[in-house]
Amino acid sequence: QSALTQPASVSGSPGQSITISCTGTSSDVGYYNLVSWYQQHPGKAPKLMSYEGSKRPSGVSNRFSGSKSGNTASLTISGLQAEDEADYYCCSYAGSSTLVFGRGTKLTVL
Amino acid sequence: QVQLVQSGAEVKKPGASVKVSCKASGYTFTDYYMHWVRQAPGQGLEYMGWINPKNGGTNYVQNFQGRVTLSGDTSIATAYMELSSLRSDDTAVYYCAKDQGQWLPDYWGQGTLVTVSS
Numbered sequence: 001q002s003a004l005t006q007p008a009s010v011s012g013s014p015g016q017s018i019t020i021s022c023t024g025t026s027s028d029v030g031y032y033n034l035v036s037w038y039q040q041h042p043g044k045a046p047k048l049m050s051y052e053g054s055k056r057p058s059g060v061s062n063r064f065s066g067s068k069s070g071n072t073a074s075l076t077i078s079g080l081q082a083e084d085e086a087d088y089y090c091c092s093y094a095g096s097s098t099l100v101f102g103r104g105t106k107l108t109v110l
Numbered sequence: 111q112v113q114l115v116q117s118g119a120e121v122k123k124p125g126a127s128v129k130v131s132c133k134a135s136g137y138t139f140t141d142y143y144m145h146w147v148r149q150a151p152g153q154g155l156e157y158m159g160w161i162n163p164k165n166g167g168t169n170y171v172q173n174f175q176g177r178v179t180l181s182g183d184t185s186i187a188t189a190y191m192e193l194s195s196l197r198s199d200d201t202a203v204y205y206c207a208k209d210q211g212q213w214l215p216d217y218w219g220q221g222t223l224v225t226v227s228s
Contacts, residue, residue, distance in 0.1 A: 001172075003154070032213075034212065034213050034214070036214055036215070045218040045219065045220055046155065046205070046207075047218075048214075048215070048217075051210075051214050057216065089154065091157075098157065098159075099157045099215075100157060101147070101154060101156065101157055102154070103154045104154040104155070
């Protein structure tokens with residue numbers, strides 16, 4: 001199973017919006033509405049930020065929103081804040097009882 | 111509240127095995143799958159497989175088949191990941207992560223650093 005494709009890095013200024021893409025195939029992202037997004041700060045465990053395309057866990061800011069179109073899922077962060085600077089990973093169910101992760105995107109808040 | 115507490119860092123020699131534990135609390139251990147994911151230094155997340163604590167059923171991704179064994183002890187609500195024939199490129203932080211119920215790892219352990227070095 002090949003890793004999902006994410007940009008290596010994105011950046012934005014405080015208050016701006018950014019979008020991170022996650023491209024898979026018609027066998028994973030495109031087939032199942034089971035894409036999740038994780039935020040990971042250095043030295044910390046990943047934290048769930050969005051799931052099933054557009055849902056948010058309790059306690060996660062509504063500045064984070066997920067979406068999906070075809071084989072590509074996206075995470076949009078609006079009103080960028082310094083604390084949003086982290087690595088972000090997408091994850092999708094890939095069939096055959098397995099998951100696949102993206103390679104990760106480093107978000108820099110300028 | 112849900113908590114997953116993993117065992118401490120390990121240093122192993124090439125060819126050895128390592129067993130990492132993940133103690134669950136705050137929910138019914140047997141109700142949800144447990145995933146295992148690793149992250150090599152400076153690299154991304156790599157999925158390893160899952161265990162169903164209720165019946166011990168497991169599934170491993172191809173890259174780890176034959177070297178990884180996932181197990182659980184329901185009496186102490188603890189999941190285990192054992193990796194054998196360790197190589198230097200197995201040096202990584204290993205995470206357990208509880209499944210929410212729809213192929214969604216929601217809560218994660220703090221991670222266990224396994225260093226393989228001669």
